[in-house]
Amino acid sequence: xxxxxxxxxxxxxxxxxxxxxxxxxxxxxxxxxxxxxxxxxxxxxxxxxxxxxxxxxxxxxxxxxxxxxxxxxxxxxxxxxxxxxxxxxxxxxxxxxxxxxxxxx
Amino acid sequence: xxxxxxxxxxxxxxxxxxxxxxxxxxxxxxxxxxxxxxxxxxxxxxxxxxxxxxxxxxxxxxxxxxxxxxxxxxxxxxxxxxxxxxxxxxxxxxxxxxxxxxxxxxxxxxxxxxxxxxxxxxxxxxxxxxxxxxxxxxxxxxxxxxxxxxxxxxxxxxxxxxxxxxxxxxxxxxxxxxxxxxxxxxxxxxxxxxxxxxxxxxxxxxxxxxxxxxxxxxxxxxxxxxxxxxxxxxxxxxxxxxxxx
Numbered sequence: 001x002x003x004x005x006x007x008x009x010x011x012x013x014x015x016x017x018x019x020x021x022x023x024x025x026x027x028x029x030x031x032x033x034x035x036x037x038x039x040x041x042x043x044x045x046x047x048x049x050x051x052x053x054x055x056x057x058x059x060x061x062x063x064x065x066x067x068x069x070x071x072x073x074x075x076x077x078x079x080x081x082x083x084x085x086x087x088x089x090x091x092x093x094x095x096x097x098x099x100x101x102x103x104x105x
Numbered sequence: 106x107x108x109x110x111x112x113x114x115x116x117x118x119x120x121x122x123x124x125x126x127x128x129x130x131x132x133x134x135x136x137x138x139x140x141x142x143x144x145x146x147x148x149x150x151x152x153x154x155x156x157x158x159x160x161x162x163x164x165x166x167x168x169x170x171x172x173x174x175x176x177x178x179x180x181x182x183x184x185x186x187x188x189x190x191x192x193x194x195x196x197x198x199x200x201x202x203x204x205x206x207x208x209x210x211x212x213x214x215x216x217x218x219x220x221x222x223x224x225x226x227x228x229x230x231x232x233x234x235x236x237x238x239x240x241x242x243x244x245x246x247x248x249x250x251x252x253x254x255x256x257x258x259x260x261x262x263x264x265x266x267x268x269x270x271x272x273x274x275x276x277x278x279x280x281x282x283x284x285x286x287x288x289x290x291x292x293x294x295x296x297x298x299x300x301x302x303x304x305x306x307x308x309x310x311x312x313x314x315x316x317x318x319x320x321x322x323x324x325x326x327x328x329x330x331x332x333x334x335x336x337x338x339x340x341x342x343x344x345x346x347x348x349x350x
Contacts, residue, residue: 012133014206015199024196031188035181038345046349050341058334065199065330072137075144082148086155093159097166 013070023064030057124318136320143324147331154335157290161283161342168276174254174269175280176347178243180234184344187230188336194223195333202326205319210312213322217306220329224299231292238281245282251275287339294332301325 034053038046063069068079091098122132129135165172201216242250254274257266269277305322308314314322 012136014203017200017203020196020199020203024192024199027192027195028189031185031192034341034345035185038181038341038348041349043349047341047346050345051338054338054341057337061195061330061334061337065195065333066327071140074137074141078141078144078148082144082151085148086151089152090155090159090162094162097163 013067015064015067015070019064023060026060027057122317124316136323139320139324140327143327147327150331154287154290157283157287158338158342161287164279164283168273168279170269171254171273171276172280173347174257174266174274175243175277175284176343177266178238178241179284179344180237181344181348183230183234184340187227188340190223190227190230191333191336194220194227195330197223198326198329202319202323205314205322208315208317210309210315213314214306214309217302217309221299221302221306224295224302228292228295231288235285238285243277243281245278245285249278249281251277284343287343291332291335291339294335298325298329298332301328 030053034050037049037053040046042049062079068076125132125135129138197216197219201213201220204210204212204216238244239248242248242253251271251274254269254277255271256268268274302325305325308321
């Protein structure tokens with residue numbers, strides 16, 4: 001029993017407001033960065049930079065606002081499985097278009 | 106998990122909160138089961154929005170000039186403001202979850218009200234944008250005129266857009282169909298979320314969460330943050346990535 005109770009305390013981690021403030025600030029800064037980057041002339045890199053920043057922002061939200069950083073392996077695996085399935089489906093749907101320009105540069 | 110459980114239930118009734126269901130061994134197990142179920146729901150939501158994102162990527166590939174011209178009609182200022190508003194509402198919701206976890210009733214009520222207000226501001230700005238689309242004849246099916254892309258009018262303070270050939274100009278309707286489908290489904294999720302926020306506000310005022318039974322708030326938080334993530338991707342795809350082409 002004592003073993004189980006010891007586990008209790010660790011399992012539910014309360015994320016502190018300080019971390020929420022830091023993450024919200026980081027998200028707002030990233031928003032400013034992505035808007036600023038969209039005004040630069042980067043050719044095909046405009047889309048890459050914008051989506052890269054979006055992925056970074058989404059990762060911050062999932063890890064901290066949605067507590068996945070402090071969650072059990074089951075939850076981490078669930079999120080990972082969802083992301084993997086999503087990327088596999090989109091990747092397969094897009095495979096023709098992704099590879100079409102190969103060799104033309 | 107075998108011997109300790111048996112030992113507990115053979116003796117006197119194990120101490121636990123009244124809201125712990127008897128088929129769960131511990132509160133943590135109950136909490137994680139609820140959160141696991143919520144995440145499975147969110148995965149179905151990822152697939153749902155993912156279909157629209159994929160459609161957007163494929164059509165953008167097919168009718169690239171039309172998508173560039175379509176995205177140039179969106180307002181970066183309004184889009185950026187809405188992104189900031191939604192991120193802030195995610196922050197206030199996260200604070201609401203913290204207040205609930207630490208049993209601060211007035212803090213929880215304030216967080217819910219702020220989240221609601223920011224959600225309303227978002228939808229208000231969104232409706233201004235939708236109205237602009239209506240005025241400019243950019244609403245597919247209802248009020249659409251492809252000629253605005255063949256002979257673009259000079260916007261005050263902006264360089265004149267080059268016109269598109271008629272067949273490509275007609276494909277801007279696909280851009281706007283996807284724009285309304287994606288932002289509309291996102292807005293619908295927010296409207297549902299705000300309904301749930303009002304429900305939680307009433308319960309919070311009544312003190313329903315003071316005993317620590319806050320699974321609803323925690324899982325609603327996950328939903329609200331998910332809606333935020335969808336917007337984090339909609340914003341660059343619809344507003345930003347075609348600025349320079």
